[in-house]
Each structure stands twice: as C-alpha cells, then as structure tokens.
Amino acid sequence: MFGFDTSSLMMFLFPVVIVLIIVTIVKSQKSTDQNEPSKNLHTDRLTLCPDCGGKVSKRAISCPHCGLPMSEMIKEGSL
Numbered sequence: 048m049f050g051f052d053t054s055s056l057m058m059f060l061f062p063v064v065i066v067l068i069i070v071t072i073v074k075s076q077k078s079t080d081q082n083e084p085s086k087n088l089h090t091d092r093l094t095l096c097p098d099c100g101g102k103v104s105k106r107a108i109s110c111p112h113c114g115l116p117m118s119e120m121i122k123e124g125s126l
C-alpha cells in the first residue's frame with residue numbers, strides 16, 4: 048500500500064518537473080531572441096563600403112577607411 052502512495056506522488060511530481068524544465072528552456076530561448084534584434088539594429092545602422100569592404104555608419108559623410116564619399120556608396124547600391 049505504501050508503494051502505491053509513493054508512485055502516485057511521483058506521478059504527480061513528474062509532470063510538474065517536466066513543465067518547470069520546459070519553462071526554463073523557453074525563458075532562456077526568449078532571452079537570446081531579445082539579444083538578436085539589438086544586433087540587427089546595430090548592423091542596420093552600418094553598411095559595407097563597396098571599395099574597401101569596411102564597416103561604415105549610414106550617417107557618415109564618407110568612408111572612414113578609404114574616404115569614399117557616401118554619395119558614391121549610394122550609386123553602388125550598397126545602401
């Protein structure tokens with residue numbers, strides 16, 4: 048009779064533990080998803096220079112690496 052009581056307790060606790068593990072996994076995945084948009088936002092503000100391949104801010108007047116004017120980058124279709 049005691050054996051039956053222990054197994055019924057386990058049958059109750061087992062799904063609770065599974066749910067807690069799933070919630071922990073989902074929360075950790077959500078935290079990584081929140082980091083990715085900020086990375087995309089960072090790259091959205093940068094473009095690659097067609098001449099030197101360096102990262103250039105879209106607000107820059109010219110490439111800080113090779114001095115290519117931003118108007119030339121627009122012509123190249125990089126923006």
Ligand SMILES: [Zn+2]
Binds near residue numbers: 100101
């Ligand atoms: Zn450049």
